[in-house]
Amino acid sequence: MRPPSSFKQDFFKKWVVGLQYYYGTSSRDMNILERKKAIKLSADVAMASARDGKTYWSRSLIAKASKQDDCISKNLVKNILGNEYERLTKLPSSILCSKRIRSKKIVRRSCNMRRIRKHAQKRVLASSIAKRMVKKRTQVLKTLVPGGESMDDEFCLLEETIDYLLSLQAQVDVMHKLVNASGLPS
Incomplete structure (x- = not known):
């Protein structure tokens, strides 16, 4: 991720463009x-x-917004993205962490072998409980992060979650600064 200040500046510029579009087109209604x-x-x-x-x-949010039924949402996405609209809405859903997924297949094979051995030895109580808890929490995390449902790799999911949280924090910081600059009580 790029430095937080440049991300915040870029976000703020694009957000203002989006707000101007909304309030310029239909704010009275x-x-x-x-x-x-x-x-x-x-x-x-x-x-x-x-x-x-x-x-x-980010691709998931853009795709979701550009596929909404109302015309205003589609035009908003086009307005904010500008020249990048075609490129960002037509991005292939290629996997970003392909190296990890390949190695993940090898790990799965070895885990399957371990699982067979553990079942034979009947010593799985604590580790199976921990695995179930991790699996449940991973499923919850997949529902919270946009586009997380399509991710099978836990490492990529964690990277995406961290990046998403940092972006949300930057969004909150920009909104706080905007409210403070406007003089309105937060």
Whole structure:
């Protein structure tokens, strides 16, 4: 991930473009829930586009926003992405961590052999409980991170989660600074 300050600046510029688009097109006709949706969608798309579609979560957010039924969401994505629209919405779903997945297959084979041995020895109580807990938590994590459902590799999932959390933290920082600069109570 690039330095936080440049990511925040890029996010802020794209977010302002998205907000200007929403409030320039239909702000008079929007109720409070529609405004909330507009702010959230423009912030998500701006945050994802600031990552240049290099991560699963950013591609997932961009794809989800560009495939929404309403015309305003599609136009917002086009407006924020600008020249990058075609490239980022047509990205192949190639796996970012292919080296790890290849080695993961080797690890799975060896784990299967270990599993067979453990079942034969009947010493699996503590380790099987821990594995089940890890599996459950991994499933929950996959539902929280955009695009996480399609990821089978736990290492990539953790990398994506960390990157997503850092991006969310940057988004919150920018929003706090915007509220403080506007003089409104937070």
